[in-house]
Amino acid sequence: MLHIRGILLLVATAGSGPAVAADNITPAEMPAEPLRVPVEALAAAPVVDGDLGDWSGDGWITVTVHPAVRDDADNRLGTIDVLLRAGVHQGRFYLAARWPDRRADAVYKPWEWRGDRYRRGKRLDDMFAARFDLAGDYHSCMIADATYQVDLWLWSAGRSNPAGYADDLMQAITTRFTENAAEYTGPGGKTVYIRKKRDAGTPAYTNTRPDRRTFQGDKLPGVAWKSPPTGSAADILAQGVWADGHWQLEMSRALVTGHEDDAELPLGALRVGAVAVFDRNSSEHKSVSGDLHYDFSALR
Template sequence: MIASNIRLPHDSGVHMSSHDKGAGQWLVLGLPIALGLAWITQGTGVIGNDPERNIWIPDDLTMPLQVQAAYNGERIFFRYRWPAERAHVYHDMLRYEGGNWVRHGASRVGPDPDGTYEDRVTMLVDDGGVPDFGRYGGYVTVGDRMRFFTDSASPAEVSAHPHLGETLGLTEVQKHLPETRRDAADWRSVVDAETLAAQREAGYFLDLWHWRAGRANPIGASDDQWIGEDRFGDAGQGPFTTNWDGATGQPRWMFDPETTGIHALRWEDVQAETVDFDGIYYLSRAMAVDFDPDHDWQDGDVIPRRLLDEGAGSRSDIRVHGDARWADGFWDVTLVRAMDTGSPLDDKAFREQGVYDIGIAVHRNATGSRWHYVSHPHRLGLGRHADIQARRIDGDSPAWNDDWYEMTLFYPGQVNWPLLTSRAHAGAPDIAAGKPVRPRHSEQQLALYGVEREFNDAIVGQWRLTLIAGLLTMLGVTFALLPAFRPSRRGERS
């Protein structure tokens, strides 16, 4: 038969045996190790809150905001509406505990566990004096080593700075504009005082409207600020001051029992999820008296660490119009200001037929500092076409309807202007060319990028481990199959 004429090499059995043995060793040892490494590096992930590194990621990366605007030739009105699970109106409280007044509600990473951090809405406004703001929004205000970033500058470093520390008395790097630095990637490189003054005169600053649910809203006020080489209050007096005497370790003022019927709030009321907006939940100058250390204070007594007072000067230009209230899961806030305040170094004036750039941010869920949601830059028009059409009205108060401009806000993460304009950012050439961000990236994309940047080092490390795992897998397969490609001795020809 034909089969009887086929002759195999006399050592072919040996070759087959060694091949099987070699392949088995590599497949049994190499592949499980490589695949196990891949499983370890890919299966656990790297996203997680890390307060020691100033990292806390909100559950929701985006949120909705509704906006309306109106003007009557003298005053301009902005209405904001956004969802919030509950109203956080208590901010920075002093609780009596075991003979001491203990502070609750200082700035911290992520949400305040006691809920003692107020809700806020802020709006940046520009009239073209900061061109990059109209293209990239609030990103231009986020500079090198800012507060609550993982690499934030230390208080000692900032305090020692000739301008920021010694002149302005700052201990943190806050929002600032790029051209207030000789090098935008170096927070220390502040330009000289003469240049800063000239920039402000030329309109190179952003107007900042700042509504606070606890430190201003109860007395119908809002804060009025601006951003240049730092964040500043306008000239004059703001709506609150600090109610604390560091020398004695106690408040300066308490509730006037004759006008309020109480000496203090109670901690259980502060912790309640509902707020009586018509009741007493704040301390204002009109209801305060000097603190009485001899009163029979009880554990759980609470005095606000902020005393509210009517502001003065340019800083008091913005007011709450009507009642800013939280109800049925939504805040509804309307602010009003003179279209032209007469303070060109503090405020951006609004004019008929003007077009302006705005960016809005919201703090909710008892968060502060950089844990907010921000918007793309949007255009506001007074009698001209823009994203948001401010409606011309007659009279002193708008008759609002349901014609809202819908925005999506996003969590920005640890993304700053030096990063965006550096080689580390693939879109840096587009920024250099002046291409705006809004047509190119959605809010969801920017939020995900922000989270990615917070964990960039860990993500790169995981990528390297995954690469090693892949290479080991390839090597394992290669060595396992290599014997199959070895030349073997041919059998004798018949």
């Protein structure tokens, strides 16, 4: 029995998933109020390199993230505090984050020679996800009886980070039947379908497929990089650096990209979102925030 805390940020490969019983959702565990994240007017553009020295002075917001699934033995992170900061400079949005992690996991599913062939390894990388309301009836719980879409920025230490980008994705949540979607049981016993789709264009990396029976070394990379990505897949610059038991991450995207699969970030208004952190994990085995209100009201 899975007890879901707050939002459920699914970033696994789209497909059928395990059912989650609606009567196990505990909304009382969610923060009573959304957390406001003020968006600053930056005097200069931070260099997107994972060095947070460009973010001088005060302004860091502490965002507490909790395991998405109660008593999840596969969640290696637990409850931690993420330091978050956001700003705008010349039409671009910048997001900086810092969180504790005992080690950097920056290898993703390498191919390993076993016996007479290569087999895909199971090792996963660290990840950070930022979610923004895109369209429809947004809900903080992703298995609610609602239909909406979110813009998902997904940084991965072993995949997107070497290329200097984050994956740009769209998630569609609905109670209407959807092919190639993860399926969960929502409120009232309804099935909730969650489908993840990459934004248009060529991504920064692809999974490798070596000749499995030709020995080329004990281990082969699980990922190959294409630089640079193209189209909407190239929207989000991102770079993370691990040091002294912490990840430091910077992300940047145009406020308005002109792509239908991207959320506009409106000056003078609010944009609802959330974040999630993964420690060598994926799917529901992560720690998530409650609703965040990115406040652009001081900017015109």
